[in-house]
Amino acid sequence: MMTPFRNLLILATFAGLTACASTDPLREAASAPSDEPIVLMIGVDGLTADALDLFEAPNMQALANRGIRPEGMIPVMPSVTFTNFYSIATGLYPEDHGMINNAPFDRELNEGFVNPMSAQDSRWWAGEPIWITAERQGLPTSIMFWLGSEVEFAGDRPTRWTPYEHNKPYEERVEEVLAWFDGPQEERPRFAAVYFDLVDTIGHRTGANTPEVGEAVATVDRHIGNLVAGLEARGLLERTNIIIVSDHGMATNPEDQVIHFDQWIDLDTVYIPEIEGRGGNGFRPFLNVYGEPDAIDAAHQALQGAHPHMRAWKRGEMPDHFRFDHPTRGPDLFVLADPGWTMSARDLPLGSPWRSMGVHGHDSIDPLMHAGFVAAGPAFPEGTRPGLFENINVYLLIACILDLEPADTAGDPAVVSALTDGRCELE
Missing domain, CATH: 3.30.1360.180 (Gyrase A; domain 2)
Structure with a gap:
């Protein structure tokens, strides 16, 4: 069992937040017991471990200042998108969850994964994503465009899920995510996730760490700022743990x-x-x-x-x-x-x-392939820089924050404890 985390949330506050009148309609719409933690996971494809050192990203930097920004997150092999975002979701290595690359071939099936059809074919997706763990334990979840979220797991799905729309404007994504928290109480997510591809897309076109990549980082950062502002307007920021994850780094070819x-x-x-x-x-x-x-x-x-x-x-x-x-x-x-x-x-x-001028998929232990990670909220100490850690620990981290009994994963409880400075412990 996990050490209860909820008592910490009552005492936790973000520096610089001001009280807002209880008559605010957004706050009334989102009102819920103040001791219930929320996790919002934001996937930023291709955000490198050193991106915040290289580019202006004031909103992500503000989250890092009041939370944690580790030296980097080590992807699983190979360091590509499908493999890693699904490892983040399940806490498993590809040898167990089966998504060994962006389009795996299966000898037993004698066929290959084909988008978009295979995205909703449960034969390709093993393990238990964090949103399924939450749903099975009574917590509503809402997922936008996360790999594996279009699949039914033994009859279970997120409360809300969305087939992937690559060209869906980012403004609409932000508005939709925030609208989740305005819905009926029983549907408001305790775990939510959203995905942005732009940094990776531009990195492929121009190479790693170019001015164009910096512009892409700034664009995504602006939308992250709008998400944070929307949560604050709804009176939810104090109990929301915002976790920004990436799938891999990038190298110029x-x-x-x-x-x-x-x-x-x-x-x-x-x-x-x-x-x-x-x-x-x-x-x-x-x-x-x-x-x-x-x-x-x-x-x-x-x-x-x-x-x-x-x-x-x-x-x-x-x-x-x-x-x-x-x-x-x-x-x-x-x-x-x-x-x-x-x-x-x-x-x-x-x-x-x-x-592609920018390429990833190389050895995951190479620093160029390391992914970015930023997290802020009551689960995290303020302004710390933990060391490198593997992305298969993110599932356990979220499970612990939400006080969920985790499925079997490859994660290490000691890593969760280190990332939260002992605020979240698994036994």
């Missing part, structure tokens, strides 16, 4: 740093999802290779020492921290390029003439 892997791999003997399907051949940070043992052995042997910025491992021989060797989806051979390098098949046409 110069045009002359490409490894043509097909000079060592016979593409007629193996299946590589990264050069198939909608994306086709491009410039990839990693390759998942599937094939018969003889073909895999030949490719593995040919790749050993073939290029100083490329490494390859057979199934069962990968580094311990990779943790994506799923029973039916883990590759027979995994090929990985160093940050700043990508891999492409020279003898195949490119699937798209557009090329």
